[in-house]
Amino acid sequence: xxxxxxxxxxxxxxxxxxxxxxxxxxxxxxxxxxxxxxxxxxxxxxxxxxxxxxxxxxxxxxxxxxxxxxxxxxxxxxxxxxxxxxxxxxxxxxxxxxxxxxxxxxxxxxxxxxxxxxxxxxxxxxxxxxxxxxxxxxxxxxxxxxxxxxxxxxxxxxxxxxxxxxxxxxxxxxxxxxxxxxxxxxxxxxxxxxxxxxxxxxxxxxxxxxxxxxxxxxxxxxxxxxxxxxxxxxxxxxxxxxxxxxxxxxxxxxxxxxxxxxxxxxxxxxxxxxxxxxxxxxxxxxxxxxxxxxxxxxxxxxxxxxxxxxxxxxxxxxxxxxxxxxxxxxxxxxxxxxxxxxxxxxxxxxxxxxxxxxxxxxxxxxxxxxxxxxxxxxxxxxxxxxxxxxxxxxxxxxxxxxxxxxxxxxxxxxxxxxxxxxxxxxxxxxxxxxxxxxxxxxxxxxxxxxxxxxxxxxxxxxxxxxxxxxxxxxxxxxxxxxxxxxxxxxxxxxxxxxxxxxxxxxxxxxxxxxxxxxxxxxxxxxxxxxxxxxxxxxxxxxxxxxxxxxxxxxxxxxxxxxxxxxxxxxxxxxxxxxxxxxxxxxxxxxxxxxxxxxxxxxxxxxxxxxxxxxxxxxxxxxxxxxxxxxxxxxxxxxxxxxxxxxxxxxxxxxxxxxxxxxxxxxxxxxxxxxxxxxxxxxxxxxxxxxxxxxxxxxxxxxxxxxxxxxx
Numbered sequence: 001x002x003x004x005x006x007x008x009x010x011x012x013x014x015x016x017x018x019x020x021x022x023x024x025x026x027x028x029x030x031x032x033x034x035x036x037x038x039x040x041x042x043x044x045x046x047x048x049x050x051x052x053x054x055x056x057x058x059x060x061x062x063x064x065x066x067x068x069x070x071x072x073x074x075x076x077x078x079x080x081x082x083x084x085x086x087x088x089x090x091x092x093x094x095x096x097x098x099x100x101x102x103x104x105x106x107x108x109x110x111x112x113x114x115x116x117x118x119x120x121x122x123x124x125x126x127x128x129x130x131x132x133x134x135x136x137x138x139x140x141x142x143x144x145x146x147x148x149x150x151x152x153x154x155x156x157x158x159x160x161x162x163x164x165x166x167x168x169x170x171x172x173x174x175x176x177x178x179x180x181x182x183x184x185x186x187x188x189x190x191x192x193x194x195x196x197x198x199x200x201x202x203x204x205x206x207x208x209x210x211x212x213x214x215x216x217x218x219x220x221x222x223x224x225x226x227x228x229x230x231x232x233x234x235x236x237x238x239x240x241x242x243x244x245x246x247x248x249x250x251x252x253x254x255x256x257x258x259x260x261x262x263x264x265x266x267x268x269x270x271x272x273x274x275x276x277x278x279x280x281x282x283x284x285x286x287x288x289x290x291x292x293x294x295x296x297x298x299x300x301x302x303x304x305x306x307x308x309x310x311x312x313x314x315x316x317x318x319x320x321x322x323x324x325x326x327x328x329x330x331x332x333x334x335x336x337x338x339x340x341x342x343x344x345x346x347x348x349x350x351x352x353x354x355x356x357x358x359x360x361x362x363x364x365x366x367x368x369x370x371x372x373x374x375x376x377x378x379x380x381x382x383x384x385x386x387x388x389x390x391x392x393x394x395x396x397x398x399x400x401x402x403x404x405x406x407x408x409x410x411x412x413x414x415x416x417x418x419x420x421x422x423x424x425x426x427x428x429x430x431x432x433x434x435x436x437x438x439x440x441x442x443x444x445x446x447x448x449x450x451x452x453x454x455x456x457x458x459x460x461x462x463x464x465x466x467x468x469x470x471x472x473x474x475x476x477x478x479x480x481x482x483x484x485x486x487x488x489x490x491x492x493x494x495x496x497x498x499x500x501x502x503x504x505x506x507x508x509x510x511x512x513x514x515x516x517x518x519x520x521x522x523x524x525x526x527x528x529x530x531x532x533x534x535x536x537x538x539x540x541x542x543x544x545x546x547x548x549x550x551x552x553x554x555x556x557x558x559x560x561x562x563x564x565x566x567x568x569x570x571x572x573x574x575x576x577x578x579x580x581x582x583x584x585x586x587x588x589x590x591x592x593x594x595x596x597x598x599x600x601x602x603x604x605x606x607x608x609x610x611x612x613x614x615x616x617x618x619x620x621x622x623x624x625x626x627x628x629x630x631x632x633x634x635x636x637x638x639x640x641x642x643x644x645x646x647x648x649x650x651x652x653x654x655x656x657x658x659x660x661x662x663x664x665x666x667x668x669x670x671x672x673x674x675x676x677x678x679x680x681x682x683x684x685x686x687x688x689x690x691x692x693x694x695x696x697x698x699x700x701x702x703x704x705x706x707x708x709x710x711x
Contacts, residue, residue, distance in 0.1 A: 065098035077101075090125035118149040144176030170200035195227030220257035246270065247281035275305035300332030326356035351383030376413035403435030434496070439513040450490055450502040452482035459504065462511035463522035469511070471526030471574065481527055484592045488542065489534075499534025499542055507533065523573035528585045530573045536581040537564035540601070543588030548598035567603045578614060579607030587611055619643050619682065622706065624650045627698050629706035637711050641684045648677035650695045650704070660692035660707070663699050668692075685710045 051073045052058050058068035058075035064086040067078045079101030080086075086103035088096045094106030112121045112129035120134040138147045138154030143164045145156040158179025166174045166181045173184030189198045189206035194215050196208040208230075215232035217225045224235025241250040241258035246269035248260040262284035269286040271279045278289030294303045294311035299320055301313040313335075320337035322330045329340030345354040345362035350371045352364040364386070371388035373381045380391025397406045397414035402423050404416040416438075423440035425433045433440055456478035463469040472478035482501060491500020496507075507524035511517055523530030529539050541560035544552050554560040570580035577583055584601045587610055591597040600609040607613050618640045623630045624647045634642065644652055654671025655664065667673065672693070674681045685691065691708040698704040 063101075063103065065101050065103050091128045092123035092125055116152045117154050118152050142179060142181075144179050144181050168202040169205035170202050193230065195230050195232055219254050221252040221254055245284070245286075247284050247286050273307045274310035275307055298335065300335050300337060324358045325361045326358050349386060351386050351388055375410045377408040377410050401438065403438045403440055439510075439517065450493055450495075450500070450505050452479055452486055452501065455482055455501050455505045455508065458508035458512075459522075459525045462508050462518060463525065469518045469522040471522060480593075481589050484543075484546070484589060488546065495533075497532055497534075499529055499538045503533035504529065526574055527589055528573050528582050536569060536585070537561050539585045540564045540567075540581055540588065543585060543591070544601050547588055547591040548595070548601050551595070551598035552601060563603050577610055579611055583607075583611040614639070617641065617684075621645065622652075624695075627695075627702040627704050629695070629704065632706040633709075634706075635709040635711065636685060638686060638688050639684075640710070641682045642708055643680060643682045644674045644678050645680060646674060646676065646678045650698070651676045651678070652693050652706070653696050654691060654693045657690070657692055660694060660705055663694075663703055663705070665694055665696040665699055667696075 052070035052075050053073070055069050058070055060068055061077060065080045065084065067080050068075055069078045080098045082097075082099050084098040086096050086098050088103040088105055090105065092110045094108045094110055096103050096106050098104070110123050110129065112123045112131070114121060114131045116131065118133060118137055119131040120137060122130050122132070124130055138149045138156065140147060140156045142156070144159050144162065146159055148155045148157075156179070159176050160178065162176045164174050164176050164181035166183045168183060170187050171183035171185065172187050174181055175184065176182070187200055187206060189200045189208075191198055191206075191208050193208070194213060195211060197211045197213075198206065198208050201207050210230045211227050213227050215225050215227050217232050217234045219225075219234060221239050222234040223239040224237060225232055226235070227233070239252060239258065241252045241260065243250060243258075243260045245260070247263050247267065249263050251259045251261075253259055263281055265280070265282050267281040269279050269281050271286040271288050273288060275292045275294075276288040276290065277292050279286050280289065281287070292305055292311060294305050294313075296303055296313050298313070299318060300316060302316045304312045304314070306312050315335045316332050318332045320330050320332050322337045322339045324339060326343045327339035327341065328343045330337055331340060332338065343356050343362065345356045345364070347354060347362075347364055349364070350369070351367055353367050355363045355365075357363055366386045367383050369383050371381050371383045373388040373390045375381075375390060377394060378390040379393030379395060381388050382391065383389070395408060395414060397408050397416075399406055399414075399416050401416070402421065403419060405419050407415050407417070409415050418438040419435050421435050423433050423435050425440040456472070456475055459471055460475060460478060463471050465473055472481070485499075486501055489498075489500045491498060491502030493502050493505065495502035497503055504525045507521040507530075511521035511525060524532035528536065534542075537560075541554070541557055541564060544560055545554060545557065552560075554563065564581060567581045567584065568579060570578065570582045573582060574586060575582035576586050584603075587597050587600040591601070597610070600607075600611040602608045615637060618636065619642070620634050620636055620640065621643045622634065623645045629652070636642065646652060652672075652674040653665070654668045654673065655666060656668050658664075659666050659668075672683045672691075674683065685708060688710050691710065693706055693708075695702075695704040
């Protein structure tokens with residue numbers, strides 16, 4: 001419909017409609033709220049006089065934010081104060097205000113809402129709020145609803161089962177349900193062409209895109225067929241029908257593909273075995289021909305055949321004969337017979353000249369050279385008829401010593417054996433001179449009755465109080481022992497045997513001759529008599545009867561001697577411990593002052609007290625269990641052993657105590673070590689003490705360590 005306008009005073013009144021707008025704007029609004037026409041909002045076209053005296057002489061600008069002022073007789077424009085009220089000609093902008101000489105719209109726009117769902121609410125810059133009836137206001141853009149507007153309200157009634165379009169070209173048979181368009185089934189886009197990749201685009205529908213997929217051009221003789229420009233094209237290279245068999249004829253058929261027909265029998269071929277000759281085809285297979293002959297007739301090669309390379313001739317080390325009888329142990333080397341070691345023609349006979357002839361072998365020629373008939377008692381031996389004949393000369397074996405018997409031994413030559421013949425030591429003060437240890441010695445005639453003082457002085461002087469030959473540690477010990485012995489057996493100065501002081505004194509004086517004599521005679525001059533000054537049992541029984549009769553209870557000397565013979569004899573003449581006759585003699589002499597020692601003289605299996613045999617060495621076993629030694633702490637006696645049986649990832653290394661306590665692994669210098677997995681490894685412990693050991697890989701992490709206490 002057309003709008004009609006009437007001007008009354010300075011206001012415009014809309015004759016149809018419900019809106020009044022301010023006068024001064026001639027813009028009109030159409031039936032649906034469109035702008036029709038109107039003047040511009042801000043104009044500044046004024047005529048300025050050339051001269052002025054005051055501001056009032058200058059006409060005002062149409063722009064309320066521009067003030068006309070008189071400056072130096074000229075009218076010029078000056079910006080009004082920021083924030084001053086103005087009107088930009090648009091009633092929809094709210095409260096306008098000046099800013100930098102221009103009228104700026106208000107910050108809060110005019111609100112136009114009549115709370116009617118069936119009208120379109122707008123604001124016209126000149127007219128103001130306008131409310132126009134709009135049927136499209138109720139359109140919810142849903143094809144499955146029936147839209148309407150009544151009594152100022154919109155209604156959108158759902159439509160079911162009606163056909164619709166969900167906007168997706170990839171669905172068909174879309175239907176309305178509960179006011180919404182639901183998609184139907186998915187559209188089928190397969191064009192039966194393997195060379196296109198089919199898909200569906202919601203906007204375009206079915207789309208077929210060319211691909212380069214493998215395909216088949218229906219020719220069995222091509223390979224590598226592939227798609228191009230939507231078509232299947234043959235591969236660039238034909239299929240290979242070669243089956244690698246020499247006895248087939250290979251071809252290709254487009255329908256069947258490769259055809260491998262048997263070739264004619266008898267055609268030459270190779271069966272792949274270099275050890276056969278004259279191979280030929282038979283029924284499509286290559287049959288082996290005759291076996292290749294590889295023998296080269298050489299003893300020093302082992303002939304054979306390798307299926308890949310053919311005949312082989314490997315050098316060997318077979319025994320052979322090089323034609324020279326002067327070599328022995330000839331053997332093949334580098335494919336030839338090499339001579340062995342030179343034949344040994346030495347017949348160990350100094351009376352032959354030995355040589356070897358390559359053809360005849362060993363030659364042994366007789367000589368007349370000096371020789372040795374292996375008889376040290378002949379001189380001037382000479383070869384005769386390949387044998388050594390004894391010479392007529394004999395060596396002189398007289399050493400001018402009356403205390404040795406001189407002789408000649410065919411094997412060793414001159415011998416000088418000590419004798420015990422009467423002699424003269426050249427000392428007028430001695431009597432009964434006799435040879436001993438190759439020396440002549442006698443007893444002092446002025447001391448026919450042996451005394452302990454003379455004996456102890458002689459034995460300590462000759463044998464010392466320390467060292468291997470010592471019999472007593474001091475003069476007092478000797479005097480105490482001798483006083484006990486002198487109660488029954490003083491003897492005479494000439495005694496050379498028997499359990500007497502005289503015998504011991506005699507051997508003590510003989511021991512003074514030299515070191516060799518001391519080693520031989522000091523044991524005879526000692527406590528036990530060395531089985532010279534009285535037998536072992538004579539010495540034992542004299543002490544047992546004299547100092548320990550009540551304890552041992554022997555019936556008589558014969559009973560004691562019989563019992564004594566059951567005790568073992570030690571190699572040491574003055575043994576002081578262990579089960580031996582010597583120990584019981586030494587301890588029996590001490591029993592005079594200490595009767596409790598008498599039990600050590602009891603002759604029983606293994607001995608008693610101080611004369612008891614040391615315990616037999618024992619072996620204790622130590623293993624490993626998980627990450628620990630088992631047992632980790634053992635106690636043994638000196639001389640015993642520990643046998644380790646370790647798992648493969650454990651070892652046992654001796655360390656010092658500080659390292660052991662700190663869980664360290666530094667090995668002790670000179671200590672024992674059992675390797676990883678040591679099985680039945682026996683470690684002996686000879687000295688008393690505490691021995692610490694660890695497993696080096698696991699002591700820090702698992703505190704794997706142990707110790708052995710040796711008593």
